[in-house]
Amino acid sequence: MELDFTSDQVAFRKEARSWLEANVPSEPLESFDSKEGFDQHCEWEKKLQGGGWAMVPWPVEYGGRGADLLHWLVFEEEYYRAGAPGRVNQNGIFLLGPTIMEYGTDEQKKRFLPKMASSEEVWAQGWSEPNAGSDMANIQATAVLEGDEYVINGQKTWASRGAYAHWLFGMFRTEPDSKRHNGLTFILCPLDAPGVTVRPIDKLSGKPAFAEVFFDNARVKAENRLGPAGEGWSVAMATAGFERGLMLRSPARFQNTARKLVELYRETEAQGEFIDSRVRDEVARCWADSEAYTLNTYQTVSRLLSGGKIGAEASLNKIFWSELDIKMHELALELLGARGELLPSAPAAKGVGEWLDGYIFALAGPIYAGANEVQKNIIAERILGLPRK
Template identity: 40%
Template structure:
């Protein structure tokens, strides 16, 4: 796919770019100008259409070597610097590019396999994560093990060279179209609860796996329940030590909490918010009210801080070190800022902001209402804000453990 030059001045990224990074920024902008066509910008086809666009977009990113720039070069990445990651995030957000279908696998599972996986696991799974040939979902949360994840009850019984898994997972994104799942399974019931867990990769086509969609407040069914009944998985698909999966899972959760994809989304929401405030037809437009400007400037400062945190955490991942408790700062701030911006958009839009997609006169074609409803869960997913504050207090501030 031939790339064409992008006209216009170089973007201000808030940092000084060296020659290599300027060249990288130009490459990304040229790629977006060429690859982000009308098909990729379309919003037709519902959930199935969105998934297929995500597959195709990931294929295009991978062909250009841009699917996972933070990964080490030997695994298909670019060993990108923190500034290069910041540049990439900024350009993707500015272009309003779709999310790759394997967003979570690229940002969470891939770095975990790089850090903890065997050579065979890296060779087998990483290329197919990048290409989108395998689509992954995460099987961590359970009905009685959400914020207290170590209380999980899904069990894995060793039978020769296989593990037999039985249990239930919930709030599993993408399970309805994923063909692989990464699971936490209790394999030593007699050990302390964080020491008897294994981290397992399973084929969703395995006999005994059933997926049931969960309808959300938006009317969509992005989450699912996953039931596992005597599912057999080879022990070669255990990542890290058997019974030692809690440490592996903590790496994944740290990557999830930083979430490069979260910074993409929050930057897109900020741009949409500024556009909404400035657009004629909204109650407060054109943008000129000092209070509105103050809110927007505060959001912009918070988003910039989050971009820097995410870029620094990605740089740590390049060195093979999972983000530490600082990731909880990123997760806490991102979810609460994201939720606040969605609420502010509803205030700006007025009554039109309450109208759903397909309704005449709906603000931003219904995106304002959709974002507001979706963001009700922002402070719950990937660990509640209360959990993140406990981690920050205990691990960073040295406060007594919450009991």
Template identity: 45%
Template sequence: MDIRHEIRQWLAEHLPGSIGTLDERLQWERTLADGGWNCVGWPVEYGGRGLTLEQQMAVHEEYALSGAPPRIAVVGEELLGPTLMAFGTEAQRARFLPRIRSGEEQWCQGYSEPGAGSDLANVSTGATLDGDRWLINGQKIWTSWAHISDWAFVLARTTPGSHRHTGLSYLLVPMRQPGVTVRPIRQLTGTSEFNEVFFDNATTEPDLVVGSVGDGWKVAMATLGFERGVAMLGHQVRFRRELDGIIALARANGTIDDPLIRDRLTRAWIGLETMRAYTLTGDSQPSVAKLLWGSWHRGLGELAMDVIGASSTTVDGDALSEWQHLYLFSRAETIYGGSDEIQRNIIAHRHLSLPRPS
């Protein structure tokens, strides 16, 4: 049985009719883990299936076609897991990878700060080694799923007086402790996936530094590479489902007969195929991938509003429609995870060797 048919059959047998609440989504993550359908790209020795990129894409496509909800566990599964495999110690891998694989522990990413968003090198959250523990003080913001997470990987300044990329360390910090305060941020969409996180003498163990102390920038950039690389396969499949829905809507209301709308739908399809091909090369540059999907998805939200027409500006009751939510949420996608402007600078300077502005 090929992998596509295998997951299609498993989803048909195990996917509940409704997964709406947060508790139901967390339970679904554990169900996926029990069935062996999370961490499918991880090596077999770490509990994964060792699937190729093409096989992973097939799994993601079938998952999206089934109507299953977006994954919550991607931060641990697709970001921290590969980072620990590349930079972690054997003890760290043995301690954390099995619990990510089993769905027992959820993770969040402690990168952005009020003064260090796209300019991540401006991080000011500090960590000091105090005997047998690290003491962490500072604030993170826009932290996805912090309110349900058991752990965070935190980029903190461990060398006092250091600047920019130097003196940073990559710490693994337990979230459920008195020194950590989480405040949800209510968004335009009415939801609160993002949070502010405050560290007030929060602690972690001295051996929970990934990589060397002071070498956190390199590790953090590798994590971002995983975020914008293979982890994007699942997002692209969701994008496909959204595009198919917008095309169906255009056919239903007749806007597909408008040459301008039809041209934009065609360009959206071409853009998605380009992203898919680029990711499947296995050699994609993270900054290019981020630039491609952020701009494309924001444009898809705008296209959805134009296909719907004037009624897209009204709300039925208190709930946004799927397309209104897409439009509002995608406005942020050219900013979070590294703004388009920052990605263009990285591409220009690091990959094309163009000079910096004088």
């Protein structure tokens, strides 16, 4: 056990810190759930890629920096410290990217990864369907191979970033009459293909964050199949582990929120406002929980670097960070008192409106990337060994 950073890691941190200090926009960008904000975020991603920072742990040939996951954690710490913009292409870079790295052909890697790293192509997730949410194996959308093309029919929904994204990845039923996890194939589909209709859905914040996507004899080249035909479920599960277990929510994000929450507590206290004594303990607990999440992630990364894999324990992470995120924002709103309900645009909000936005966003955490109730079943059955039936 060695909990100090190497001189190489410290130098890397310093380099990342100075680049970010010089380049992070001084004014916050518009939400990437608006068209204007989406374009701003894509511009930022281009700049990030120009500096060589977009995908720290990816190989250089695919637009990355060729560093290991520890460097990535350091970069994330600096990224949040600098208050840099959210990653508009997170579905691509954190979820699909690692899957292409594992299952893609050389051609697919060359074709998709560099443009993903630069966010020239932004990706939407196509997992859920109207009747396949927590029960994802109930996917009904079909893809039929005709010559060198898949002909796709059906509907995907809750496609995150779907409103403005360029591509969608998802699972489609390629074997007629197949059931459940069998007969599904992982396919990459351009959202401007003929027969594809995207209908944005306003989310709880009022902004079109996700979309329904309709496929009406949409044609996609067969070369856009990722991994073996009929084995889409296994391919998709590889991303699920990364999503829940590591990359989607790096610890610095929560350490940073916890730090701001402690600052908000101190400011509120300094102003002599009434604070429930329970809030003091809960704020400190959130800080401690964000540390636990960080420590746990460093354990995971240490294990991965010595050849380990992410397994069912990713479900522990998913529950822990999603509940922590909500708790921190609830406490902040409680500390803000009457100002807690102000939108960022309200003159009296004075920069605290982000807590309300963050709260609305955090409420989605226990739902996306696999509902927490499903994660609890996974923990019970696959980690604790309780009987399925």
